[in-house]
Amino acid sequence: MTNLAAKIPLPVQAAAMRGVFRLPAMLKRLIAGKPVTRDGQTLALDAQLLVKLTAASGINLTSNSVAESRAGMEINVDLLPSPPLDVTSRDLRMSTPDGELPARLYTPRDYAEPGPLLVYFHGGGWVLGSVRTHDYAARFLAEHSGVRVLSVEYRLAPEHRFPAAVDDALAAFDYAHKHADELGVDQQRIAVGGDSAGGNLAAVTALQCAQRGGPAPVFQLLVYPEVDFVTKRRSRQLFAEGFFLTDADMNWFEGHYLSPDDDRSDPRISPLLAGDLSGLPPAYLVTAGFDPLRDNGHAYAKALEEAGVSVSYQCQRDMIHGFINFAPLGGRFREATLEIAAALRAGLAYAR
Template sequence: MTTVKERALAVGNRLGVKVIPKLPDGAKRLLSGGRAVTIDGNTLDPALQVLLAAQRATGANGLVIADDALLSRANFAVLSQTLDQPDVRVAEVRQVSIPGPAGAVPARHYSPATGGAPAPLLVFFHGGGWVLGDLDSHDSACRLISRDAGIHVLAVDYRRAPEHRAPAAIDDALAAYRWARQHAADLGADPRRVAVGGDSAGGNLATVVTRLARDAGDPLPSLQWLIYPLTDMRGQTRSRSLLGDGFLLTKHDTEWFQDTYLEGSGLDRTDPLVSPVLADDLAGLSPALVVTAGFDPLRDEGDQYAAKLREAGVTVDHRQMSSMIHGFVNLNALGGGVAQANAEMISALRAHLARN
C-alpha cells in the first residue's frame, strides 16, 4: 500500500517525464527557482534541476525513508516505475537462474536486435546501496544499454542487505560473472567479450569482481564499466559533504547504506572488498570505463579510483558528466542533457567492446 507522499511523488514524476522534455531550458530554470545551480564550475542540467525542485516540493529528500529498508524499497520502486522509459525495445527478454553460493541467483537476459556475429555480453549489477534496487528498478536502463550498445545484457539480482550482509552480494556477483563466462555462447553472445558493469553499489561490485577474478586466475572481464561507483567507504572526500544534500543521493543515504551492508559482516570500511580504492595492487586489471557525475556525493572517490587505476597501468577512459546527478542512468526519460549523457557513455561502452 502506497503512502500519500508516495502517491504525490508518483503523480509528480509521471507529469514530469511528459512535460519536462518539451520545455526550453529557460522555462525549466524558471520552474525551479529562476537561477542556474553552479558548484565547482559545474552547472546542473535544467531538467534535473526541475526534477529535484519537484522532489523537494513533495517533501522528499534522499532515497532512504525513516532508516527502514522496506519503506525505502517501496519509495525506490515508485521512483523507478514513474521515471523509466517503458517503450525501449530489445529483441528478447527472458528470465535466467544462475547457480549461486547460497542458492539460485535470479537474472534477466536482454538480447539485442542485431544480426551477424555474436555480440558482446555485459554482466550488469544494479545500484541501490546494496539495499534497494532489483531487476525491475533497472529494467529500462538495461533495455537502453542493450538496444543502443547492440550487446547482450545479463542483469543480476544479487542478495541484498539487511537480509544478507556483505559479502553475500559480492559472492553472488562473482558467481554470476563466472557463470556468464561459461554460458555466454548459450545466451547467443560472444564468449571472448564478456564485460562487467554497474551503477553506484553495482559499480563497486563490478570492480571488486574484476579484482577477485584476477586474484583467482579466472579470465578477466573484457571491460569494467563503472557508473558513478562507490569506492571508498571512509566517506572523507570533499564531494561527500559538499554535495551531500539536495541532489537525490544524500550523505545520510550513503552512510546508512554502508552501515546496513556491513553490520555484522566482520568487514571493516577500509577492507578492499568494500572500498576498492584502498586495494594495494590494481595492476593487471581489465580496462575501465569510469563515469562520474558533477553533482554526485560519490564524484571524488570515482575520480580517485580512475586515477589510481591509471597509475597502476590500467587503461582508463574516464568520462566526467559535469551537469549530472547520481542515478542519471535511470532518468533517461527526462531527455535533453540526461539523454545525451547516457548516449555518450553507452556509445563509449559499445566502442570499447567492439575493440576487444
C-alpha cells in the same frame, strides 16, 4: 514519499512528470529557479528541475525502514515515461554456490551471436533496487551499444550483508563465462559493469578475477561507483545534501550493508585500497559533477592509470548521482547515458 504525494494517484503523478519535462526550456527554468553553480560547475537544467520536483513531492532515496525505501524506489520507476526500445528480454535463473540467482538477459535488435555481453549490477546502495528498477537502463545500454546485457538480481542487505552481494557478483560473471554458448555470447568478450553500488560490485569482481587468475572480464564499465569506505573526500561534503544522493543516504546504506566489525579497507569493500591494481581489464569510469561520490570515482580512475591499466575517465560535470535511471526523461539525462553506451560499444568492439 510525503502523505500529500501518496494521495495523488500514480498515473496523475506520472503524467505530470512527463508534462513538466516536455515544457520549453524557458518554462523549465521558471520552475527550477536560478541556475545552481558549485565548485565551478553549473547544474544542468534537467537535473535541477528533477531535484526541485522531488524535493517538493517529498521523495527521498531512503526512509525510516528498508521496506519503505525499497517500495519507494519501485514506485518512483513508474513515475518515469517508458520510451520504446527495440530490445527483447527473457528472465533466467543462474546456478551459483549460494543458490539460484534471478537475472534478465537483454538482446538488442540485429545482435549477431556469438557477440559481446555486459554482466550488469544495479545500483541502490546494496540495499535497494532490482532488475525491475534498472530495466530501462539495461535496455537502453543494450540498444545503444549493440551489446547483450545480463542484469543480475544479487542478494540485498541487511538480510544478506557483505560479502553476499560480492559473492553473487563473482558467481554471476563465472556463470556467464561458463554458459556463454547457452547465452549466445562470445566467451572472450564478456564485460562487467554497474552503477553506484553496482559499480562497486563490478570493480570488485574485476579485481577478484585478476587476483585469482583464470576467467576474467575483458572490460569494466563503472558508473559513479563507490570505491572507498575509509576516506571521505571533498565532494562528500560539497554535495552532502540537495542533489538526490545525500551523505545521510550513504551512511544509511553503509549501516545496512556492512557490519560494525567489517574492515572497511578490505578491497572487496573498498577496491581503491587494494595493494595492487595492475592486471585489471580496461575501464570506462564516469562520475557526476554534483555527486558525493565524484571524488572517490576520480581517485579510482587515477589509481588504475598509475597501475598501468587502460582507463577512460569522464565526469559529467552538470549531472547528479543516478542520472542513468532518469534517461527516460530525455534531455541531458539521455545525452549523458548515450555516452556511456558508446563507451561500452567501443570497449567491447575489439576486446579479446
